[in-house]
Amino acid sequence: xxxxxxxxxxxxxxxxxxxxxxxxxxxxxxxxxxxxxxxxxxxxxxxxxxxxxxxxxxxxxxxxxxxxxxxxxxxxxxxxxxxxxxxxxxxxxxxxxxxxxxxxxxxxxxxxxxxxxxxxxxxxxxxxxxxxxxxxxxxxxxxxxxxxxxxxxxxxxxxxxxxxxxxxxxxxxxxxxxxxxxxxxxxxxxxxxxxxxxxxxxxxxxxxxxxxxxxxxxxxxxxxxxxxxxxxxxxxxxxxxxxxxxxxxxxxxxxxxxxx
Numbered sequence: 001x002x003x004x005x006x007x008x009x010x011x012x013x014x015x016x017x018x019x020x021x022x023x024x025x026x027x028x029x030x031x032x033x034x035x036x037x038x039x040x041x042x043x044x045x046x047x048x049x050x051x052x053x054x055x056x057x058x059x060x061x062x063x064x065x066x067x068x069x070x071x072x073x074x075x076x077x078x079x080x081x082x083x084x085x086x087x088x089x090x091x092x093x094x095x096x097x098x099x100x101x102x103x104x105x106x107x108x109x110x111x112x113x114x115x116x117x118x119x120x121x122x123x124x125x126x127x128x129x130x131x132x133x134x135x136x137x138x139x140x141x142x143x144x145x146x147x148x149x150x151x152x153x154x155x156x157x158x159x160x161x162x163x164x165x166x167x168x169x170x171x172x173x174x175x176x177x178x179x180x181x182x183x184x185x186x187x188x189x190x191x192x193x194x195x196x197x198x199x200x201x202x203x204x205x206x207x208x209x210x211x212x213x214x215x216x217x218x219x220x221x222x223x224x225x226x227x228x229x230x231x232x233x234x235x236x237x238x239x240x241x242x243x244x245x246x247x248x249x250x251x252x253x254x255x256x257x258x259x260x
Contacts (some may be wrong), residue, residue, distance in 0.1 A: 011123030022119040047086035049250040052102035057243040061086040066098035099148040101143035144196040173259045193224030
């Protein structure tokens with residue numbers, strides 16, 4: 001009985017038959033993500049210029065400790081001066097953890113930073129596959145729990161956007177008001193389109209058609225989920241821009257114009 005043997009040759013690192021600019025998305029992800037990480041880390045260590053009038057930078061919200069306006073007051077005296085301390089360093093681990101473990105971002109930065117693989121149908125530098133079932137990548141499964149924290153942060157940022165209308169001389173709309181409101185819309189669209197939330201509202205049952213409320217929620221989350229990549233990048237850019245705007249207004253470099 002005749003048999004045909006198929007020999008599969010493993011591609012070397014970067015080897016591919018693709019003719020398109022396959023490396024461009026990974027390069028763009030590497031540059032964009034690196035720029036955000038560098039700026040957000042720098043901003044988190046500053047501990048100043050994160051308030052201007054009714055505006056609070058989303059990097060520092062909620063402000064738990066650090067000033068007279070913080071939830072729990074100024075920095076306690078028992079914290080040694082040599083320990084890096086800002087209000088941002090206390091809370092950024094939560095939204096940062098949500099993004100870092102995000103299903104979309106995993107696929108993006110695995111390619112961009114680890115070349116695992118560099119692109120579809122492109123040879124990678126390793127010859128074994130461990131997946132996310134072993135340490136350390138099994139930690140990525142904590143994403144579903146970071147989701148609950150992210151939903152709380154959306155409510156807090158929504159309150160900050162509400163406060164951004166309340167100036168010392170009354171209710172007004174400034175450029176910063178619009179920026180902080182858009183920040184909530186984009187972050188909310190990204191968070192509410194999360195794969196874990198889609199499973200949370202639509203999983204655990206065989207039939208959704210006889211559960212109208214869950215089915216409606218599942219369709220709504222699914223609509224946002226189809227644009228998850230777009231909202232991931234738009235919200236990442238806008239939350240950084242929101243901090244820059246508040247910071248430069250506080251430093252007197254930008255003027256916050258009133259619309260009415």
